[in-house]
Amino acid sequence: MAQTEVKALNPIKAPSVQNRVSEEEIDETVRVARESPGYAIGIPGGPEGEAFEKTFIEMMGCTDAVSVNSGSSALELAANLTGLGPGDEVILPAHTFVATAVPFARTGAKMIWADIDPDTRVVSADSIRSLVTDRTRAIIAVHLYGLPAEMDDIVEIARGCDIRVVEDCAQAPGAEYRGRRIGTIGDFGCFSFHAAKNITTLGEGGMLAVRDAEHGTQARRMRWMGNWVFEMKREKDWVPAGGNLVEPAPGRWPGNYCLAEALAAVGRKALGRLDAINEQRRHQAQRFMGGLSEFPELSFQHVPDHCRHVYHLMSARYDGEAFGCHRDALMTLMREKYNVQAIVQYWPLYRSELFRKFGFTEANVPETDRFFDNMISFPWWSDMSDELLDDMAERTRDALTELRG
Ligand SMILES: Cc1ncc(COP(=O)(O)O)c(C=O)c1O
Structure with a gap:
């Protein structure tokens, strides 16, 4: 690409909403605003929240699902329902978004950092296996960038031990592992519908999928400060009080994790588009990666045959040693010359100030x-055009060629 052309390059930069809501979804917010008997969910859940959960359960194939206001809230519920506390150990990848870890760290349990597989770049089952002790109470499998972790092996590690398996599905809604939707294989599946995710409930939202029906009930009790229905028969609805207050799960405090009814209605509609969105993202990935196949120094996530990736993000590793180059040289070229706003993520958590301050610095x-x-x-x-993908691949090829010298 000639220097004069380079100056004219338009920026290629991800929008903060990676997948805008549809007109139909917008109509749902208006419908609920006009017609809802109560905008909040109430006890044990409002009609829109219940409809969202029912559609989710049918689509994913889980025992129960509880709508919540973020992926972090789903993880918070899972951490509480796992019954973790000081003295317990939780095994989780060091390479993940911070929200995977904080809810578990907050319980007082110790964070034990697992490594990733060098090819798939998601948490390695071998690494997890090597870290299990008699204090291990939970394993967090993160389906990072949209690719399922090796769930059969992870579930096998936990089998027969008092260890819960939590799937962090925030980046992989709809992804499949051996024909099963992720989030339904472990004890808990935690989903996010934040604005940056493959589908969004208008900015914030989440879902907790559970395998054990009792966990579904406990999560609903935990979701709105322990407000719950009375089990006993009451003659007068104000006796002894309008509503009951319960301990949601043994020794656990409740919180407010509720998803507003209008957002639940958006989520139910958005689920209808999820598979098509993921299919489009797979197409985008094949197109972009295909354009870079002549450059093995840039390698993408290996996708095992039994996994269906949903390409929430497009991450790659640059191994430029043969050309005396490091990733930072590629980043600099991509940003400053080719105007592609690539980024670096995720800061290994044990290296971050946050986890260092709390003493979780040990990792191999x-x-x-x-x-x-x-x-x-x-x-x-979502919805990157072929033209844009070809353009980004061409700029990347030009940068890589330049680095080859
Ligand atoms: C891997 C991972 N886990 C958890 C979360 C938390 O989701 P939320 O932002 O909805 O709280 C996110 C995204 O934000 C994520 O990428």
Whole structure:
């Protein structure tokens, strides 16, 4: 690409909403605003929230699902329902978004950092296995960037032990592992419908999928400060009081994790588009990665045959040693010359100030470090046109060719 053309390049930059809500979904917010008997969910749940949960259960194939106001809230509920506390250990990847870890760290349990697989770049079952002790009470499998972790092996590690398996599905709604939707294989599946996700409930939202029906009941009790129905028969609805207050799960305080009714209505409609959105993202990925197949120094996530990736993000590793180049040289070229606003993520948690301050600095995760120190995450969202993808691939090819010298 000639220098004069380079100056004219339009920026390629991800929007903060990676997948806008549809007109039909917008209509739902108006309908609920006009017709809802109560905009909030109430006890045990409002009609829109219940309809969202029912559609989710049917689509994913889980025992029960509880709508919540964020993916972090779903993880918070899972951490509480797992019954964790000081003295317990939780095994989770160091390479993930911070929200995977904070709800578990808050319980007082110890964070034990697992490594990623160098090819798939999601948490490695071998690494998890090597970290299990008699204090391990939970394993968090994160389906990072949209690719399922090796769930059969992870569930097998927990089998027969008092260990819960939590799936962080925030980046992978609708992804499949051996024909099963992720989030239905472990004990808990935690989904996010934040604005940056493959589908959004207009900015914030989430879902907790559970395998054990009792966990569904406990999560609903926990969702709105322990407000619950009276089990006993009451003659007068004000005796002894308008509503009951219960302990949601043994020794656990409740919180407010409720998703507003209008957002639940958006979510139910959005689920109808999820598979098509994911299919389009797979198409985008094939197109973009296909345009870079002549450059093995830039490698993408390996996708095992039994996994269906939903390409929430487009991450790659640049191994430029043969050309005397490091990832930062590629990032600089991409940003400053080719105007592609790629980023680097996710800061290995044990290296972050937050987790260092709380003392979780110990980790032996060489693949995490190697990936993070050499990774590049391309601008990525739903409905990228073929033209744009070809353009981004061409700019990347030009940068890589330049670095080859
Ligand atoms: C891997 C992962 N886990 C958890 C979350 C938390 O979701 P939320 O932002 O809805 O709280 C996110 C995204 O934000 C995420 O990417």
